Amino acid sequence: MIYLDHAATTPMRPAVWEAMQPYADEVFGNSSGVHGVSRRAKNALEEARERISATIGASPQEIVFTSGGTESDNLALKGSVFNPSSRHGVVTVATEHEAVLETTDFLRRLGFPTHVVGVDRRGLVDRDALLALVDGDTAVVSIMWLNNETGVIQDLAPIVRRVKEHHPDVLVHSDAVQAFSSESIDVESLGIDLLTLTGHKFGGPKGAGILYVREGTPLEPVLHGGGQELGRRSGTHDVASAVGLATAMHAAAADRERFRSQVGQIRDDFEKRILATVEDAIVNTPETDRSPQHLNVTFPGVRNQTLLLRLDRAGVAASAGSACQSGASEVSHVLESMGLSADEARQSVRFSFGWNSTSDEAAEAADILFELIEGLR
């Protein structure tokens, strides 16, 4: 199989599973317990927290362990809106992940003021429109760093700066789930309050994520209970996952330079090969402000569900960007927000490369793709 769906999830990096295993086995203790096996678990958890915080320039107590991106996004938005301040609104962007958009819609149904800002043809947020919607009611502004479907990168720092300039009390959150493999993250220079990351997008385990919460940020928990994570997220810790997450983050951060150049080169070569063979292919990933690993392409006249089925049969795993629970591909709200028609969106496929992608398999996939498209037309 040639795996070109790293934006959906990634295989674990070497050493991650190995690092996790003791905590699923002999060091099984509850990290909140008072005895030896629990102390060892607790120690591993806090060590993981320290290593994680170091990779994003945070301090350890600013890291809240969660079950992944969806939970972190939910905690960031609901936690900001439900906290007992006078601000209860959400401002976000049309191309966000469903974890943000559906949470925003839920808050709207509860009666909170919410606004969703559009993007331009390249998928970049309209900054002035966004700022115009932030007002005395706004609790949180949520902007995805790197889009999961197209790979477009928002220049986050200036947006955060401008929001904070005018509204220092407004919290700014970023879903940075897709960014960690390629982008250096420093929460200080970014000036951000809340940031979502999840392990399985960069070679870590599934079900393991974090929400970075700037010290002093008022946040109502979503999960109430035993008061773990300084009361911000209750529930017995999954120590093995936390250790796996820390190991993967460390490895991914250390591998970032290589990732940007090597994976970026593989993606670029793949793109060139497609454009040279499928002449009318349209690349939806912008030429600049793009990640090194994503490539979203429209193949006019070829329905994506058909192409993906044929690619799967030919041993190439790719995706249409988003899938519903049934597994059917849906019309991408990201591409529609960028101005593509529903038909164009249905003819678009996402290829995403990752830490173990090779140029040989990418070249082979491009050839298979060309043959299939020729045959389907």
Place this chain on the structure above:
Amino acid sequence: MRALVAMSGGVDSSVAAALTKDAGHDVIGVTLKLWSGPNGEAPTAGCCTVSDAEDARRVAAQLDVPYYVLDYTEEFRGGVVDRFIDDYTSGRTPNPCIECNRIVKFDRLLNSLADFDCDVLVTGHHARNVLEEGGWRLRRGTDPAKDQSYVLSMLSESQLSRTRFPVGELTKGEVREVAANRGLRTAHKPESMDICFVGQRDYRSFVRDTAPGALAPGPVVASDGSEIGRHDGVVGFTVGQRRGLGVASGEPRYVTRIEPATSTVVVGRREELAVAGVTLSQLTWTSGRHFSGNVTAQFRAHGEPVSAALHSDRLLFSQPQEAVSPGQTIAFYDDDRVLGGALISTTFA
């Protein structure tokens, strides 16, 4: 041979997939996502629910065949749902399951077979598709109680040549036995009855919600034209209907005619339901050859076949028939062989 098996998540299509694989063919299982509600939610009743897709996926995994969910919501909306609403608001009796079979399952999937690199389409319908006289001919299924040849009667010869119905040779009991013997999780699953996009709600409220402008109140009149009541839209009335007419009367009254132009529902005595014959549209012949003369006709999915004479697009029943209404599908048989099918345009007394 490579077969695309349409798997609904029911026992029939599960066994169809199993038998096709046993016969040595390369099988790809697909479930069609046809409908989601206004908020994108999957239907909870009928033949295409989320749990049905899940059953189909699990059966495909049991059989170790690749499985995909294909999104045909747009085709379904245009070809089936809009038509359903249009039929109802025009006073015709819609056949959404037949339209879905014809437009989505057969037209679209058969046209896409090459795209999926497949040679034939396999479904779990109870009908037999037999190679004879140099062509594929449709016959009633082996199990008379489950025969579905009526809903397939408008398939053309070229469509039949690329379609297989492996469970048509079996009784329903035998189908369940095959499924149970193989440990398929759908072996004892009850059959779905509801129209999938209507679900457990009634037709009227579905049409009202989906096409709010489609309902105009109007009179309920007797055969002599005198108004004996009011209704709030012709949607939901069907020729032959007796209950829910909202008129009090000493003797049983039936809907005998619906006139959507004036939003009028005509009711009358049972004798007035009698229809001598019908005119037809979209006549399709499974053999490709037009037929005329004496035929056996069936105008309901599990209705008794009746004898009739066909001349061009006019069909005259040998005995007057009740509850025949425009929009219904009518299938023509010679013994157990399907000659063809058509839609009823108008009825005459």
